[in-house]
Amino acid sequence: MTGFDVQQFRQHFAFFQQQPDWVYLDNAATMHKPDAVIDAVSAFYQRHNSNVHRGAHRLSQQATAQFEQARATVAGYINARNNHEVIFTSGATAALNQIAFGLMHTVLQPGDRILLTQLEHHANIVPWQLHCQRYGIIIDVVPLTAEHQLDMVAYQQLLQLKPKVVSFSHISNVLGHIQPVAEMVRQAKAAGAITVIDGAQGIVYQPADMQQLDCDFYVFSGHKLYGPTGIGVLYGKSQWLETLTPIFAGGEMIDSVSFINTTFNKLPFRLEAGTPNIAGAIGLSAAIDWLQNYNIAQIIEHKLLLLKAFYSGLSAIKGIDILSLPVHNAGIVALNVDGQHPADVAELLNQQHIAVRAGQHCAMPLFSYLAQHNSAQHGAVRCSFAAYNTLDEVNRCLLALEQAVEILTA
Amino acid sequence: MTLEQLLADTKPALLEIQQRDLTDIKQAKDWQSKYRVLMQLGKKLPAIPEKMKQPELLVKGCESRAWLLHYHDKTADRHYFVLDSEARIVKGLMAIMLCLVNGMTTAELCKFDLCHSFDQLNLKPYLSQSRGNGLTAMAERIKACCPAK
Numbered sequence: 001m002t003g004f005d006v007q008q009f010r011q012h013f014a015f016f017q018q019q020p021d022w023v024y025l026d027n028a029a030t031m032h033k034p035d036a037v038i039d040a041v042s043a044f045y046q047r048h049n050s051n052v053h054r055g056a057h058r059l060s061q062q063a064t065a066q067f068e069q070a071r072a073t074v075a076g077y078i079n080a081r082n083n084h085e086v087i088f089t090s091g092a093t094a095a096l097n098q099i100a101f102g103l104m105h106t107v108l109q110p111g112d113r114i115l116l117t118q119l120e121h122h123a124n125i126v127p128w129q130l131h132c133q134r135y136g137i138i139i140d141v142v143p144l145t146a147e148h149q150l151d152m153v154a155y156q157q158l159l160q161l162k163p164k165v166v167s168f169s170h171i172s173n174v175l176g177h178i179q180p181v182a183e184m185v186r187q188a189k190a191a192g193a194i195t196v197i198d199g200a201q202g203i204v205y206q207p208a209d210m211q212q213l214d215c216d217f218y219v220f221s222g223h224k225l226y227g228p229t230g231i232g233v234l235y236g237k238s239q240w241l242e243t244l245t246p247i248f249a250g251g252e253m254i255d256s257v258s259f260i261n262t263t264f265n266k267l268p269f270r271l272e273a274g275t276p277n278i279a280g281a282i283g284l285s286a287a288i289d290w291l292q293n294y295n296i297a298q299i300i301e302h303k304l305l306l307l308k309a310f311y312s313g314l315s316a317i318k319g320i321d322i323l324s325l326p327v328h329n330a331g332i333v334a335l336n337v338d339g340q341h342p343a344d345v346a347e348l349l350n351q352q353h354i355a356v357r358a359g360q361h362c363a364m365p366l367f368s369y370l371a372q373h374n375s376a377q378h379g380a381v382r383c384s385f386a387a388y389n390t391l392d393e394v395n396r397c398l399l400a401l402e403q404a405v406e407i408l409t410a
Numbered sequence: 411m412t413l414e415q416l417l418a419d420t421k422p423a424l425l426e427i428q429q430r431d432l433t434d435i436k437q438a439k440d441w442q443s444k445y446r447v448l449m450q451l452g453k454k455l456p457a458i459p460e461k462m463k464q465p466e467l468l469v470k471g472c473e474s475r476a477w478l479l480h481y482h483d484k485t486a487d488r489h490y491f492v493l494d495s496e497a498r499i500v501k502g503l504m505a506i507m508l509c510l511v512n513g514m515t516t517a518e519l520c521k522f523d524l525c526h527s528f529d530q531l532n533l534k535p536y537l538s539q540s541r542g543n544g545l546t547a548m549a550e551r552i553k554a555c556c557p558a559k
């Protein structure tokens with residue numbers, strides 16, 4: 001017993017009542033939304049809808065207050081020093097694009113280096129690449145060890161090249177491995193680098209404490225934290241947010257505009273051009289408020305239980321090649337059936353109403369590495385578990401996998 | 411392996427699929443049997459050798475890759491195809507697609523409605539998810555072999 005009542009938890013999700021036949025194990029792609037989130041979003045549209053920071057009327061002031069309260073909720077959740085360190089974006093991707101674009105020229109000069117890792121999501125590779133190529137900035141990459149963990153020795157060595165920026169994910173979206181982010185930040189700071197953490201998968205596993213972690217930037221998407229799509233968070237220390245060149249310009253983000261010169265508004269508004277996703281921010285803050293009713297340690301324990309049952313079930317199925325390690329794993333398992341294309345495996349699971357993802361999961365560089373070692377030349381099947389998944393669902397997935405293997409190897 | 415050989419090997423395979431397997435699929439009593447047949451279909455088609463898988467033949471799905479070779483016999487105005495895919499189920503579905511279009515005249519190919527034909531075979535559900543598995547992309551590539559008027 002974990003002290004966590006998964007059936008009670010599940011009851012907060014209308015989705016599971018609507019789709020009782022499905023076992024949803026694609027949580028790393030997006031999570032389901034509790035009623036509290038759906039209700040908050042519709043209540044906003046039904047009762048309070050107005051634009052923020054601009055109406056002369058009381059409705060707009062109320063919407064503004066709700067929106068700013070949402071910012072305060074997020075800031076509190078990640079223990080930011082100030083509310084204005086939370087910038088609302090459309091998601092993790094938009095936040096990473098803002099950081100990469102915003103540091104060019106202001107911080108990064110031709111000939112400078114930045115450091116990424118082999119297991120990043122494309123969202124933490126391509127924005128850097130796009131701008132680094134134009135500005136003549138060199139990208140170094142931390143390799144993995146034979147166990148598919150980050151090679152921390154190589155990391156230390158690469159830090160000696162004095163990268164100006166180090167950007168890495170908190171948790172790998174393919175393997176589920178939890179990176180030693182606190183240690184990585186400490187070493188990067190000692191080497192004088194700005195630290196960026198892609199928390200898209202990390203934030204749902206455990207609330208990250210910005211003051212303790214002391215990274216310079218941390219980004220995530222609302223939809224992977226029980227929140228709506230189209231809302232995300234760019235956390236940054238004030239000093240660095242002030243330094244970023246805004247990627248979007250327009251209304252709201254300015255102080256004064258003339259055709260001779262425009263001056264920018266203060267934080268957070270200088271990085272939030274245009275009408276923000278008001279309902280999205282309110283939905284995200286409702287998700288966080290709702291989640292606070294539960295004990296995160298118990299949820300982590302529940303997910304560990306699922307993971308343990310899954311691993312032990314997998315070991316009884318012939319021909320399964322598991323790419324993820326069971327230790328330091330946040331609840332994501334990448335696997336293949338020996339000699340079979342992951343798309344075939346996923347399609348046979350789909351027939352049995354098991355929702356998983358197959359392919360390279362927006363991490364082609366990781367798979368070009370994994371392909372040397374494993375059955376992963378065509379990618380992998382990814383089963384990602386969430387707090388609302390049950391042991392029964394783990395078993396259904398295992399049975400379905402067995403059936404798939406049987407059909408594929410007949 | 412040459413294109414001629416591949417075409418020659420594809421033809422009887424498609425004939426067999428059309429005459430035997432399609433009925434089996436239609437009459438399959440459960441999804442498992444249907445998939446067992448589907449996966450055999452792909453095996454019946456000859457594989458395109460790696461050397462011949464030129465980038466311009468690639469038809470990209472989200473999860474798997476496929477390749478299409480096209481030959482137009484201009485004298486008889488007949489279109490012939492050879493295809494391959496990394497994924498077996500997709501290859502089986504594509505094989506069915508090929509059965510339907512192989513040997514068509516230009517006019518027939520231009521008129522061909524994949525959606526309608528798959529519906530008749532009770533295979534339409536596979537098309538709805540086809541953006542991922544590349545079936546629609548393959549159908550579009552086949553249609554694109556119609557010379558523009």
Ligand SMILES: Cc1ncc(COP(=O)(O)O)c(C=O)c1O
Pocket residue numbers: 028029091092093094121123124169171172173198200201221
């Ligand atoms: C590690 C990681 N980074 C970034 C992203 C991008 O998130 P979004 O598509 O919500 O912007 C994802 C989403 O899959 C992810 O898993």
